[in-house]
Amino acid sequence: MKISSLIPGVITAGCAISLALPPRAAAQVSTNDFNALKQMVEHLNEKVDKLEQTHEQDQKTHEQDQQKIQQLQQQLGETQIAVTNAVQKAEAATQVQPVHPVPPSAGPSAQQNFMVVGDAEVHFGKVDGSHGAFALADFAPIFLFRARDNVLFEAGFDVTLQNNADQNGNRTAGHSTSVDLSFGQLDYLWNDYVTVVGGYMLLPLGTYTERSAGWLNKIPDDPLPRGVLPSNGAGLQLRGAVPVGQAGQSITYSVFGVNGPSSADGTGNADQLDLDSNVGFKNDGTFGNLHGSPSGGGRIGWFYPWQAHYDVELGVSGQTGTWDDADKRRWSAAVLDAAVHLSPNVELKGEYINTWAETDNMGTIHPRGWWVQLAYKLAGLNLELPVINNVELVGRYDTVKDGLGTNTDRYTAGYVYYFSNTLLFEGDYEFLSSNDPTQNHNDFVFQLSYGF
Amino acid sequence: MNRLNSLKWRWRAGAGLAVMAALIYAASLALVAATDTKPTDSKAADTKAAGAKPGDTKPASPPKPAKKKAKKLTGAELYAIHCNRCHPERYATERTAAQWQTLMLHMRVRANLPAAQAKEILRYLQEDSGS
Numbered sequence: 385m386k387i388s389s390l391i392p393g394v395i396t397a398g399c400a401i402s403l404a405l406p407p408r409a410a411a412q413v414s415t416n417d418f419n420a421l422k423q424m425v426e427h428l429n430e431k432v433d434k435l436e437q438t439h440e441q442d443q444k445t446h447e448q449d450q451q452k453i454q455q456l457q458q459q460l461g462e463t464q465i466a467v468t469n470a471v472q473k474a475e476a477a478t479q480v481q482p483v484h485p486v487p488p489s490a491g492p493s494a495q496q497n498f499m500v501v502g503d504a505e506v507h508f509g510k511v512d513g514s515h516g517a518f519a520l521a522d523f524a525p526i527f528l529f530r531a532r533d534n535v536l537f538e539a540g541f542d543v544t545l546q547n548n549a550d551q552n553g554n555r556t557a558g559h560s561t562s563v564d565l566s567f568g569q570l571d572y573l574w575n576d577y578v579t580v581v582g583g584y585m586l587l588p589l590g591t592y593t594e595r596s597a598g599w600l601n602k603i604p605d606d607p608l609p610r611g612v613l614p615s616n617g618a619g620l621q622l623r624g625a626v627p628v629g630q631a632g633q634s635i636t637y638s639v640f641g642v643n644g645p646s647s648a649d650g651t652g653n654a655d656q657l658d659l660d661s662n663v664g665f666k667n668d669g670t671f672g673n674l675h676g677s678p679s680g681g682g683r684i685g686w687f688y689p690w691q692a693h694y695d696v697e698l699g700v701s702g703q704t705g706t707w708d709d710a711d712k713r714r715w716s717a718a719v720l721d722a723a724v725h726l727s728p729n730v731e732l733k734g735e736y737i738n739t740w741a742e743t744d745n746m747g748t749i750h751p752r753g754w755w756v757q758l759a760y761k762l763a764g765l766n767l768e769l770p771v772i773n774n775v776e777l778v779g780r781y782d783t784v785k786d787g788l789g790t791n792t793d794r795y796t797a798g799y800v801y802y803f804s805n806t807l808l809f810e811g812d813y814e815f816l817s818s819n820d821p822t823q824n825h826n827d828f829v830f831q832l833s834y835g836f
Numbered sequence: 837m838n839r840l841n842s843l844k845w846r847w848r849a850g851a852g853l854a855v856m857a858a859l860i861y862a863a864s865l866a867l868v869a870a871t872d873t874k875p876t877d878s879k880a881a882d883t884k885a886a887g888a889k890p891g892d893t894k895p896a897s898p899p900k901p902a903k904k905k906a907k908k909l910t911g912a913e914l915y916a917i918h919c920n921r922c923h924p925e926r927y928a929t930e931r932t933a934a935q936w937q938t939l940m941l942h943m944r945v946r947a948n949l950p951a952a953q954a955k956e957i958l959r960y961l962q963e964d965s966g967s
Contacts, residue, residue: 495934495937497934497935497937497938498938499935499938499939501939501942526942528938528939528941528942530937530938530941533937534941536938536941536942536945538942571941571942571945573941573944573945573951574861574864575864575865575868575951576864576867576868576950576951576952577863577864577867577868577951578860578861578864579944579945581945594946594947595921595922595946595947596922599923600922600923622857622860622861623945623948624860624864624948625948625949625950625951626867626950627950627952627953630907630908630909631909632909632913632914632917632918632953634948634949634950634953636948637860637948638948639853639856639857639860641849641853677849677850678849678850678853679849680849680852680853680856682856685948689917691917692913692916692917692920693916693917693920695917695921697921705849723921725921728920802924805924805925805926805927806924806926835923835924
């Protein structure tokens with residue numbers, strides 16, 4: 385009876401114990417094993433992370449490589465196109481190869497340009513004892529042809545009209561047009577300091593002929609003593625300028641050799657001196673100097689500006705050579721020139737000219753003279769009046785002794801009215817006195833000038 | 837005898853002109869050479885003043901203060917200095933760039949302008965030239 389009563393108790397106790405125990409207890413793992421397994425799993429995780437990073441870097445590198453490959457492929461394509469075009473152009477060029485190819489030493493291709501500049505003047509003059517008259521004083525075109533950057537051909541003409549006259553100077557019907565070549569020269573700019581000029585050129589005796597003729601001067605007619613100098617000469621010239629410092633100063637020079645003055649009838653008589661006409665071709669069509677020797681000369685000048693519109697220029701020039709056909713009589717000239725600007729409104733300039741001519745009949749004669757000219761722009765008064773501001777007052781004194789006994793003095797007072805920078809109106813009154821009574825006269829001269 | 841003297845004078849005149857031309861050309865060559873070497877000299881001076889070589893142990897001496905250089909004139913300033921001396925100034929727009937180039941050749945020869953100054957004036961005129 386006791387055993388059968390213990391059986392349910394044992395069963396109940398067994399069930400209670402089985403319920404109280406945790407399930408893991410059923411699969412028993414040690415702590416050490418668990419920790420080892422945990423470390424292993426963590427290592428594996430780290431390795432996976434590293435592999436993923438490496439993979440991402442590889443992917444980026446791959447993408448960059450692909451981009452580079454694409455760029456190279458594009459460049460290759462462009463190069464192929466360029467090569468194809470070059471081949472086509474080369475084939476075309478060989479078909480139009482010039483008969484006379486330009487040598488490589490000839491430099492860049494020519495940049496030619498042709499243009500016309502110059503001036504024109506219309507006069508109205510009134511001389512004491514005669515009627516006033518209009519005249520086309522001068523039409524003076526200058527043709528400029530630039531063949532290369534350092535080669536220029538220039539030619540200046542003077543076209544004038546005059547009434548016809550017979551050999552005795554008596555008026556006849558009609559009028560004639562004269563066309564004079566005032567210069568025709570080739571300029572070769574050898575380097576920065578030397579320019580070679582060849583042809584029929586204006587002579588650098590003083591500065592008036594080169595810089596003040598025509599509409600450039602403020603008085604219509606030339607200073608009297610310029611008549612004792614040649615204006616032009618056929619020959620060669622070297623000229624240039626050397627800058628001094630950075631302030632605009634310069635030393636300028638000109639050296640020339642020309643045929644030189646000649647004799648009208650071949651003799652060395654004083655009244656036969658012909659300053660401008662020995663141009664290289666004789667009346668019989670042959671070529672040669674009318675006398676045996678060339679005439680040489682030159683000018684050296686110093687230009688000193690201390691600011692814009694304030695400057696001084698001084699120069700000394702001369703020329704010497706024989707002039708008669710026998711090559712025995714010498715003609716020489718010396719010129720001092722000076723110009724001063726003391727503002728945009730004040731200009732003072734002048735020249736002293738002396739010449740010596742050995743003659744057969746009068747020994748050595750000394751044609752000489754000097755002139756000085758002062759100009760003042762009324763804009764300097766700051767009156768702010770439009771008409772006054774465009775006026776420039778001018779005065780000049782010039783005198784000449786011709787070496788043959790005639791002495792002449794002249795006083796000129798006048799003005800310039802500037803319609804624009806290229807259109808000018810000049811008006812002057814001249815008082816002329818001479819020891820030759822036939823030359824004494826006073827003049828009104830008006831001139832409309834246009835520079836183009 | 838006169839003929840002999842005449843020949844002597846001709847020979848002297850011709851030889852004198854030839855010698856003068858040769859001297860001018862030689863002087864111009866010297867000037868051109870001097871102009872060409874100037875930038876090289878200044879470059880050398882700059883290199884010298886820049887400091888010591890990498891191997892040097894001494895500290896580089898401080899560069900000496902350069903002399904005050906004169907201000908170089910601009911094309912506009914040179915235009916105002918030169919052109920108005922002889923004629924009223926012309927406007928840059930009156931001519932094309934090619935025409936100004938031709939005119940400046942003409943004026944460089946006629947007025948004996950220094951080459952560098954003529955080029956500056958040309959650059960100034962071409963900047964605002966007409967079309």
